[in-house]
Amino acid sequence: MAKVLEGLYYSESHEYVKVEGNIGYVGITDYAQHALGNVVYVDMPDVDDEVTAGEEFGAVESVKAASDLISPVSGVVVEVNEALEDEPELINADAYENWIIKVELSDAGELDNLMDAKTYSEFCKE
Amino acid sequence: MENKRTCLYDKHVALGALISPFGGFDMPIQYTNIVDEHQAVRQACGVFDVSHMGEVLIQGKDAERYVNHIFTNDVRNMPVGKILYGMMCYEHGGVVDDLLVYKKGEDSFFLVINASNIDKDWAWIQQQAAGFDVVLEHQSDQYGELAIQGPEAERVMEEVLGLACSELTFYTFKEIGKVIVSRTGYTGEDGFEVYADGAYINECWDKLMASGRCKPCGLGCRDTLRFEVGLPLYGDELSEDITPIMAGLGIFVKLDKDEFIGKEALAKQKAEGAPKKLVGIELADKAIPRHGYTVLKDGQQVGEVTTGYHTISTDKSVCMALVDASCAALGTELEIQIRKKTFPGTVCKKKFYEKHYKK
Numbered sequence: 001m002a003k004v005l006e007g008l009y010y011s012e013s014h015e016y017v018k019v020e021g022n023i024g025y026v027g028i029t030d031y032a033q034h035a036l037g038n039v040v041y042v043d044m045p046d047v048d049d050e051v052t053a054g055e056e057f058g059a060v061e062s063v064k065a066a067s068d069l070i071s072p073v074s075g076v077v078v079e080v081n082e083a084l085e086d087e088p089e090l091i092n093a094d095a096y097e098n099w100i101i102k103v104e105l106s107d108a109g110e111l112d113n114l115m116d117a118k119t120y121s122e123f124c125k126e
Numbered sequence: 127m128e129n130k131r132t133c134l135y136d137k138h139v140a141l142g143a144l145i146s147p148f149g150g151f152d153m154p155i156q157y158t159n160i161v162d163e164h165q166a167v168r169q170a171c172g173v174f175d176v177s178h179m180g181e182v183l184i185q186g187k188d189a190e191r192y193v194n195h196i197f198t199n200d201v202r203n204m205p206v207g208k209i210l211y212g213m214m215c216y217e218h219g220g221v222v223d224d225l226l227v228y229k230k231g232e233d234s235f236f237l238v239i240n241a242s243n244i245d246k247d248w249a250w251i252q253q254q255a256a257g258f259d260v261v262l263e264h265q266s267d268q269y270g271e272l273a274i275q276g277p278e279a280e281r282v283m284e285e286v287l288g289l290a291c292s293e294l295t296f297y298t299f300k301e302i303g304k305v306i307v308s309r310t311g312y313t314g315e316d317g318f319e320v321y322a323d324g325a326y327i328n329e330c331w332d333k334l335m336a337s338g339r340c341k342p343c344g345l346g347c348r349d350t351l352r353f354e355v356g357l358p359l360y361g362d363e364l365s366e367d368i369t370p371i372m373a374g375l376g377i378f379v380k381l382d383k384d385e386f387i388g389k390e391a392l393a394k395q396k397a398e399g400a401p402k403k404l405v406g407i408e409l410a411d412k413a414i415p416r417h418g419y420t421v422l423k424d425g426q427q428v429g430e431v432t433t434g435y436h437t438i439s440t441d442k443s444v445c446m447a448l449v450d451a452s453c454a455a456l457g458t459e460l461e462i463q464i465r466k467k468t469f470p471g472t473v474c475k476k477k478f479y480e481k482h483y484k485k
Contacts, residue, residue: 037346038161040436041412041443043465059465061414063160063435064346066465085412 002031002124005096009111010120011072018099019111024073025099026051028060031124033095036062039088043069044080044100051077051103053110058100060091073110075103132177133270133324134331141342148345149241151178156344164347164438167313171276172343173334176319177327178241181269182251186260189233196254196387197227198370200380204229209297209308212378213370214250215388219395220366223247224358226310228299236306238321240360254387270327274340275317275351277482283307283318286337287330291318296485309484312348314355316484353433356406356446356476362417362432363404363446372400372448374476402429403454406476408444412436413464415445415471420463421453428453431462439479446476 004010009017014032018025033039041061051057051071058069079102083090090098115123129152138145143154154175156163166172184193193201199212206229214222223243228236239247248264255262274283283289289307294300299308305326311317320330334340349359358364363373370379371392380386381393409415415434420427434445445462453460458473 037156037159041414043413061436063350063438064155066414066416 002029002034003096004030004117004121004124006117008096008117009072009114010117010123011070011114012123013070015070015072016096017072017111017114018096019105019108022105022108023078024075024103024105026072026101026103027099028069028091028095029120030095032060032067033091036060036065036067038063039091042084042088042091042100044084045077047077047080049077051075051101053113060100069100071103072114073103073105073107075106078102078104130178132175133327134175134177137328137331138175143342143344149178150244151241153178154342154344156346157342160344160346160350161438163341163343164350166341167276167315167343167347167351168439169277171274171278171282171340172347173331173340174273174275174343174345174348175270175331176273176348177270179271180239180241180244180247180264180266181321182237182239182248183263183265184235184237184251184260185233185263186258187233188258188260189235192255192258192260193227193235193237194383194386195258196251197225198379198386198388198392199227200383201227201229201235202383206231207298207300209299209310211297213364213375214247215370215386215392216366217388217391219369219371219388219391221360221364221368221370222250222366224360224364228306228308230301243360268323269321270324272320272327272330273311273313273317274320274334275311275313275343276315278339279315279317280484282334282337282340286333286339287320289318289320294318296483312357313351314357314479314481314483315351316482349433350435350438353435353446354437354439354479355481356478358404359433363448368402368404368448369395369400371395372402373404399451401451402448403451404432404446404448404476405454406444406474406478407447407460407462407471408442408474409462409469409471411469412443413467413469414443415447415462415464415469421447421449422461422463422468423453423458425461428460437478442478444474444478449473
């Protein structure tokens, strides 16, 4: 059973945002890492790149396929998780602990378009 | 159209396998994860349900002459019990399918073809038979198939399944009643394939699972295993547009035979040099080249990736790609477009990992 954490926001393409102040930690959900299987590469944007809600900002590659990362929020990338460059498998170990990018949110109102934990849990069961 | 299911489908579901469509069948892609299953085959033993593969029996007075007519390899002087790999080609040299030919008797040949090509192949085989005294029988529905692969495979075959096979050499087979056992596979490791009816295949599967000595493996790692040792997959490295000469498989094309379909085109291509060639490319970066990605030289497109992975056995991002012949020399510097960026790569041998066959 995939783990879903309370307090996070979730997208239909299985990314999450954890919000602290005006910063959002964006990663893929436990459901997504499980569906992908062994993660072997994470294609991340550069710091200062802009990301837009609903648009692709990188990719997570498992052994068998590449899967686009769709940003759940808009803003500027303030940090990328460099640990994933050498150890992409950290995403399989704990997808929530190992966020992919840290975004300075440009529009906190966008969070209303995302799912809460309960809704996302239901969504994954469908 | 509804996908077909193999005789082991319910057992895959019960094991919690991830099931996906492949070649018209609902097939297990993985049971646990691709890496563990891949390593099981490299280090010990894994079993694959490959019942989706197709089988055709060709018998009759002209069987040898007919098989040689449609097959690029040469079945003349082949002893009974021997197996040959090769292709069926079109007149223009493109490939209908790649296949194994088992010689069951002087007038009896058993063809093993790819699941995704079964209908096309069967139609092709029937079409070409006019004027030959042969009886063709499509037997795909009569056979299930297991591939038992890895350094422990021989012991597992003998001790768990009770199938004596130590005397079989590479690419030979024997028949035990209606069961066919061959020393073949698609992983680069020693191993065996067992063809039999669904009841017997189920019995074998249950014994293998109960023994704990053989890990169930899905098509996911079947692809990573064959890729690492440079074995082609129809649809990726061979196709109607990719000839065996382009794919570097000329040793399976016997141009000294009197005739076979595609001979003229392939002889011409061999003499003149193929316009495109299949190469290996190793990337410096960890980004992964995938099927269909563009290969460039100095910013100009020169080819396409056919299969690519971050290899499990050697931890490198590598691919096979079909490129212009002028870019195919070992050491040529190329680039691969991966999403928005290009990554430098170097042409290398297609074999990314050494095979461990028992000859």
